[in-house]
Amino acid sequence: MPEQQSEFFNLNDPTAGIRRELAPGITTRVFPGDQAMLSIVRFEPNAEGQVHHHPEEQWGVLLEGSAVRVQDGEEIPVEKDDFWRTPPNVPHTLRAGPSGALVLDVFSPPREIYRKPGRGFGTKG
Amino acid sequence: MPEQQSEFFNLNDPTAGIRRELAPGITTRVFPGDQAMLSIVRFEPNAEGQVHHHPEEQWGVLLEGSAVRVQDGEEIPVEKDDFWRTPPNVPHTLRAGPSGALVLDVFSPPREIYRKPGRGFGTKG
Numbered sequence: 379m380p381e382q383q384s385e386f387f388n389l390n391d392p393t394a395g396i397r398r399e400l401a402p403g404i405t406t407r408v409f410p411g412d413q414a415m416l417s418i419v420r421f422e423p424n425a426e427g428q429v430h431h432h433p434e435e436q437w438g439v440l441l442e443g444s445a446v447r448v449q450d451g452e453e454i455p456v457e458k459d460d461f462w463r464t465p466p467n468v469p470h471t472l473r474a475g476p477s478g479a480l481v482l483d484v485f486s487p488p489r490e491i492y493r494k495p496g497r498g499f500g501t502k503g
Numbered sequence: 504m505p506e507q508q509s510e511f512f513n514l515n516d517p518t519a520g521i522r523r524e525l526a527p528g529i530t531t532r533v534f535p536g537d538q539a540m541l542s543i544v545r546f547e548p549n550a551e552g553q554v555h556h557h558p559e560e561q562w563g564v565l566l567e568g569s570a571v572r573v574q575d576g577e578e579i580p581v582e583k584d585d586f587w588r589t590p591p592n593v594p595h596t597l598r599a600g601p602s603g604a605l606v607l608d609v610f611s612p613p614r615e616i617y618r619k620p621g622r623g624f625g626t627k628g
Binding site: 380381382383385386387388389390409411412413414416434435436437439447449450452453456459460461462463464465466468482484486487 | 504507508509510511512513514515537538541559563564572574577579584585587589590591593609611612622
């Protein structure tokens, strides 16, 4: 097997990555790098996270479904193929639409608490 | 308009981002952040980049089409929904399949030369 194969993954592989239950109906698999960390988040229909913030920059890409992105108190509807940046320390969450949502999140630098399996957003608010 | 709207984009919006022609048949639109930079790369059928490397960590997600990812001299076939990490300084390129490819690249830290429109991969090899 090529040595680089260990750096290759698939969005739909439920066995890959570090599992985390962010909230009821919201689970993720986390892939840490040195400078950036990817998180593949599945939202069940109408699932909603808690508003939280952290010092790491975040980008999100809506790969499937629809949602309302809540960012700095504003509500912005998003559809498949929309993506967004969440600057450091800006409070945010996401509310999935009636068919749920699949979101690719990127954190930079990596969120240290996400390097191990667990529950919750790893923040106090 | 909500103030956060300026942080929202769409993968298929040809007017957004900083344009760069990486190679013949390979164009990108670049979205710089503070810690990470996204690059939405469209490959025409069978288009191939040049092998290059850079100190920034890179992640790639194959959003459409098929390709062969070349990384550290190894050739790894990839399909839609595959993604991969390219560690710093590892030589790499991508060869699109017969229907072309759409790749989301993430650089962290941002590649400074990609902050302005231009041509090429911004490296010497």
